[in-house]
Amino acid sequence: xxxxxxxxxxxxxxxxxxxxxxxxxxxxxxxxxxxxxxxxxxxxxxxxxxxxxxxxxxxxxxxxxxxxxxxxxxxxxxxxxxxxxxxxxxxxxxxxxxxxxxxxxxxxxxxxxxxxxxxxxxxxxxxxxxxxxxxxxxxxxxxxxxxxxxxxxxxxxxxxxxxxxxxxxxxxxxxxxxxxxxxxxxxxxxxxxxxxxxxxxxxxxxxxxxxxxxxxxxxxxxxxxxxxxxxxxxxxxxxxxxxxxxxxxxxxxxxxxxxxxxxxxxxxxxxxxxxxxxxxxxxxxxxxxxxxxxxxxxxxxxxxxxxxxxxxx
Numbered sequence: 001x002x003x004x005x006x007x008x009x010x011x012x013x014x015x016x017x018x019x020x021x022x023x024x025x026x027x028x029x030x031x032x033x034x035x036x037x038x039x040x041x042x043x044x045x046x047x048x049x050x051x052x053x054x055x056x057x058x059x060x061x062x063x064x065x066x067x068x069x070x071x072x073x074x075x076x077x078x079x080x081x082x083x084x085x086x087x088x089x090x091x092x093x094x095x096x097x098x099x100x101x102x103x104x105x106x107x108x109x110x111x112x113x114x115x116x117x118x119x120x121x122x123x124x125x126x127x128x129x130x131x132x133x134x135x136x137x138x139x140x141x142x143x144x145x146x147x148x149x150x151x152x153x154x155x156x157x158x159x160x161x162x163x164x165x166x167x168x169x170x171x172x173x174x175x176x177x178x179x180x181x182x183x184x185x186x187x188x189x190x191x192x193x194x195x196x197x198x199x200x201x202x203x204x205x206x207x208x209x210x211x212x213x214x215x216x217x218x219x220x221x222x223x224x225x226x227x228x229x230x231x232x233x234x235x236x237x238x239x240x241x242x243x244x245x246x247x248x249x250x251x252x253x254x255x256x257x258x259x260x261x262x263x264x265x266x267x268x269x270x271x272x273x274x275x276x277x278x279x280x281x282x283x284x285x286x287x288x289x290x291x292x293x294x295x296x297x298x299x300x301x302x303x304x305x306x307x308x309x310x311x312x313x
Contacts, residue, residue, distance in 0.1 A: 027066075030291050033260055036072045039160055040157065041104075044084065052073070053069075054071075059280055062280065062284040068092075072088070087121075124154065166201070202234065215236075215238075243260070271288075
């Protein structure tokens, strides 16, 4: 059984670190409610201070499957002309772990038709691997040497436009193609991280008077060098601006259902479940993702601006 577990973990590492079809950065199903995870220009879009914690347990019951914990925070400053953000992530895939810290800056331009932001982010990743739990024929095999906190700087950029009815953005969060060397060399020797491109957009369309029911269609397109396009198509409904429910179709591997609830003026809670549609569905029981968002204002900085509605672009 331990040998089988080792084989599964090694196969999973090959899947995730092969540049032809890799998930080298976390995937999020609730990006609509936390745009900073895909676009640095999102910083400051809530005007108030907004902090979000997310936990994603991917492919439940599959040994070595990704587990992601992230914390993000952002706020508008300088009379809403500047946005600052912070994104901290811990991502574990098999024996590999990746911790990242990125700061973002957005220059915000307001106009009669909406708000345009241009953002930059910079930070670093610390990558490590511990193969001590694998059952190897040769424990001293150099191909499975542990990796300890390899430092990899990176930076990215994005643009983001939004108004009361729609939003649209384009981003490249990680511009540098850093190399991932060492460990499992027969599977991944001098692998280069592939650059991601995100194109996302959506609308909120009132279906009733007083906006008691609103329709929220959205789409996310992810292009990764050397991999097929990943497309998320979302359709959700917002009720009384306090409760949202919807579903998404991800062409690569999942059908997603989600809910988001405004618990109070400060707290929002979200949950999504991914129904795996790829060949991995025979090994896993789907994916759980939890989100908790907290918002507050500092009068000297934000003035008397009201707390954003449930879905604030």
